[in-house]
Amino acid sequence: MRHAASTPRYAALLPVLGRPLEGVLARFGVAGFAPLRQYLDGLCQITVQCGVAEAEAPFAMATMDYYFRGTGHVRGGIGALAWALVRVVERLGGEVRMASRVRSLEPVPGGFRAGTRSGEIRARQVIANLLPQDLRALLGAAPGALPRLDRLARDVEGGWGAAMLYLVARAPEGASAAAHHLELVQDPRAPFTEGNHLFVSVSGAADEGRAPPGHRTLTVSTHVPLAKHRALPPGQQGSYIGAIQARMREGLAALAPEWSENVVHALTASPRTFARFTGRAGGAVGGVPRRAGLGHYLSVWPRPVQDGLWMVGDSVFPGQSTLATAIGGVRTAESVARRLGLARGGG
């Protein structure tokens, strides 16, 4: 109801629908203001997954609010949130099966049959938290059989992988005790990818159990263009990622030496790591880049891929981030409940 009441205010956004943020900045005469441009290019890259020149304006403007709202931090790391969700599902009577990969999904009368590592499961409705290409593979669907999945898969393939440094460092004198982020750019005129742009999440001093006393974890990431990574022969992918990670270390040493000089432990990761440990085809992360275009609004309301089969996760609206995927999940659950006649009243 609240949104319905605000609709007239949203009408002010109509002229910028389908246009890049750059056009809006130009309208206000600030497109060439380098400090703002650099800040927004970095912000858009880590949220809507492309820079100011390409980013769909309303999506990009929503992320500009971060500066004022700040970001949330899960004490104990994202795993703590995952365990909390598992406990809630169990408390509500659900069952969570770990290490039970779904290997196949087949429509059967009245629902679906899922073949899993720990046996067969029958379901009236399936909500798949997968990339579109992974869902297509589970279904064994031929190309062209599910055009919506094909389209989404192409959009994801035009996106990104990530190169990572997972570091433990002694906290330098004067470091903020709060969990915080650093956004580092080596050359503002070059693309904000491949180690030129780094996003660093620093854990808080009160984040017990993540690092030895007096130390913090630093999660350092940069965007890897998947199309370029995919086009390389497998033997060259490793050296490509190695070069990016070297550039990341240089950037950290130049722009955050207080942390870089105090690193005591380091692990790395690449698109191959994400593919192996999170089961994401090709190591694709970040969902669908929100490049200017009206197509993004076609998927604002959850709808099944086929009867009884739904998608959630960062490839569908509203897109990437823990919060966005959670909101998308809640909306999808409400739609499924409505279909099954289980929806509760309320606004």
Ligand SMILES: Cc1cc2nc3c(=O)[nH]c(=O)nc-3n(C[C@H](O)[C@H](O)[C@H](O)COP(=O)(O)OP(=O)(O)OC[C@H]3O[C@@H](n4cnc5c(N)ncnc54)[C@H](O)[C@@H]3O)c2cc1C
């Ligand atoms: C480097 C990096 C940094 C990020 N930083 C932040 C941040 O600071 N804040 C933020 O909000 N977001 C951040 N994100 C984004 C956030 O991680 C994603 O938006 C979110 O994880 C997407 O959730 P998802 O449920 O779509 O997919 P996933 O998190 O990939 O979850 C899918 C799950 O399905 C499981 N799975 C896959 N295949 C199968 C199968 N066949 N059978 C059974 N299970 C299967 C996987 O194991 C996985 O647990 C970051 C992402 C990256 C890559």
